[in-house]
Amino acid sequence: MLAVVKEAPVPGVSVKDIPRPSAKPGEVLVRVQASSICGTDVSIYDWTPWAAGHITPPMVVGHELVGEILEINGDPGALRAGDLVSSETHIFDGTCYQCQIGNQHICENMELFGIGRDGGFAEYATIPIRTTWRNDPSLDPEVMSAQEPLGNAVHVVTKADVPGKTVLVLGLGPVGLAAVAVARAYGAKRVIGVNRGAFRRELAVKMGADEVLESVPSSLHGRADVVLEMSGNVAAIEDALAAARIAGRIVWFGIPKAPASIDIGKYIINKELAFESVFGRRIWQTWHQVSDLLLSGRVDLATLVTHRFRLAEFEEALRVMRSGQCGKVVLTL
Ligand SMILES: [Zn+2]
Numbered sequence: 111m112l113a114v115v116k117e118a119p120v121p122g123v124s125v126k127d128i129p130r131p132s133a134k135p136g137e138v139l140v141r142v143q144a145s146s147i148c149g150t151d152v153s154i155y156d157w158t159p160w161a162a163g164h165i166t167p168p169m170v171v172g173h174e175l176v177g178e179i180l181e182i183n184g185d186p187g188a189l190r191a192g193d194l195v196s197s198e199t200h201i202f203d204g205t206c207y208q209c210q211i212g213n214q215h216i217c218e219n220m221e222l223f224g225i226g227r228d229g230g231f232a233e234y235a236t237i238p239i240r241t242t243w244r245n246d247p248s249l250d251p252e253v254m255s256a257q258e259p260l261g262n263a264v265h266v267v268t269k270a271d272v273p274g275k276t277v278l279v280l281g282l283g284p285v286g287l288a289a290v291a292v293a294r295a296y297g298a299k300r301v302i303g304v305n306r307g308a309f310r311r312e313l314a315v316k317m318g319a320d321e322v323l324e325s326v327p328s329s330l331h332g333r334a335d336v337v338l339e340m341s342g343n344v345a346a347i348e349d350a351l352a353a354a355r356i357a358g359r360i361v362w363f364g365i366p367k368a369p370a371s372i373d374i375g376k377y378i379i380n381k382e383l384a385f386e387s388v389f390g391r392r393i394w395q396t397w398h399q400v401s402d403l404l405l406s407g408r409v410d411l412a413t414l415v416t417h418r419f420r421l422a423e424f425e426e427a428l429r430v431m432r433s434g435q436c437g438k439v440v441l442t443l
């Protein structure tokens with residue numbers, strides 16, 4: 111089968127033929143229909159220090175997929191052959207302290223799909239039964255493949271508590287764009303998106319932003335009830351702290367590439383800011399919320415999907431990802 115493989119601990123990937131996998135005990139085998147590209151996949155391609163610390167090549171890349179179940183090796187639960195399923199990226203062990211208290215998404219012994227084990231940029235993939243999500247068949251397969259970032263956005267916005275509030279979204283990558291749509295759907299009074307690139311500012315308007323800006327002006331300082339920091343840009347940390355209203359709330363999602371220092375007295379103590387942070391999606395609460403938003407039409411994820419490529423065109427798809435002139439980029443099979 112054709113697959114995108116990280117073959118060695120150096121930049122780049124190979125698109126090549128490899129043997130088709132079979133479902134090990136506790137896994138389903140799927141025929142992949144679509145797989146969307148994540149910023150994480152760009153890091154894996156580039157072999158950043160983060161990738162070097164998480165990945166042992168050779169490995170099939172990709173973690174946002176939809177596929178049809180061909181085979182179930184183990185107790186199927188509600189799953190059946192023919193179901194269109196996606197994978198939760200955070201493969202939890204189900205036994206550690208966090209799993210026992212309902213925090214499977216931050217399992218202490220977590221394995222990551224398409225990062226710590228073979229993933230979904232391939233014609234066939236295997237997924238643990240316990241992290242397999244059965245999609246509503248009425249959804250578009252491209253939308254099914256892009257639910258993972260929407261899930262991140264739902265988790266962020268849920269923690270932010272947005273009804274009736276002015277929400278500032280810093281960074282309009284795919285998750286930031288999805289957060290704009292979710293904040294709107296969950297009853298924010300006003301949603302303001304900030305992004306340097308114009309393409310994604312325009313897309314944010316389509317996703318429901320009331321206002322889009324290239325940077326945070328000083329006139330906005332102290333005005334946002336809620337700030338969603340989605341960029342991971344070190345400079346945006348200061349913007350987030352300055353823009354938050356006194357006793358406002360910041361949800362941190364973007365991972366800064368370097369440590370940052372902040373003025374704790376000025377921003378945190380004097381302003382009595384509340385902080386939340388999000389890693390992944392709650393399993394399966396967030397996925398149900400995502401489903402509700404998509405099936406009710408309150409979030410239109412299809413608008414976010416701007417480019418489609420064949421699996422063999424992976425390099426070209428990655429070039430579009432890097433350009434920033436895109437929303438979600440999907441590989442179709
Ligand atoms: Zn992802």
Ligand SMILES: [Zn+2]
Pocket residue numbers: 202203204205206207208209210214216217218219220
């Ligand atoms: Zn666990």
